[in-house]
Amino acid sequence: MRSPALLPLVLTLPLLGACAPLYSMLAERDANGPSPRRAGPLTVGQTWTVSGLVDGRAVTSTVSIKDLVGVPNGSGSVNARDQINAFENSQAGFAVADYTPSTRVARFRWVGESEGVSYTCRVESAVASPLRGVLTYERAGKVVATGTCDAITSQTP
DSSP: OOOGGGHHHHHHHHHHHHTHHHHHHHHHHHHHOOOOOEETTEETTOEEEEEEEETTEEEEEEEEOSOOEEETTEEESSOHHHHHHHHHTTOTTOEEEEEETTTTEEEEEEEOSSTTEEEEEEESOTTSSSEEEEEEEEETTEEEEEEEEEEEEEEOO
């Protein structure tokens, strides 16, 4: 005769086997750590090299993705307030990347060495590598010239 106290144990044994896949996934995540945050082609820990030809000159910048934060319409490597401040004050060497998921557009922007100069590499189809787009050269907020640009990851996490 079976003991009534063993009945709950007998009924739960098949359910324990169902927990094994979940336990395996959690153990792997704990061993490897959580995966880095992503926004389209941008991943925390990456370094991008952006280069292009505009107005007869070759220009290059390096953009590090140290973090991804919320910015209007998507995610960016620097918050919106710091971006505005850096571009308004012409902080030479300042660089930022952002991604808008609704349009799948990635942008790499940086402040040039000369006062009031900035560059934007806008990539409409941020799926293939290298990313290819339109490079815009601006002076004092006005477009001076456009060209082409490439963005490649020079370091990945």
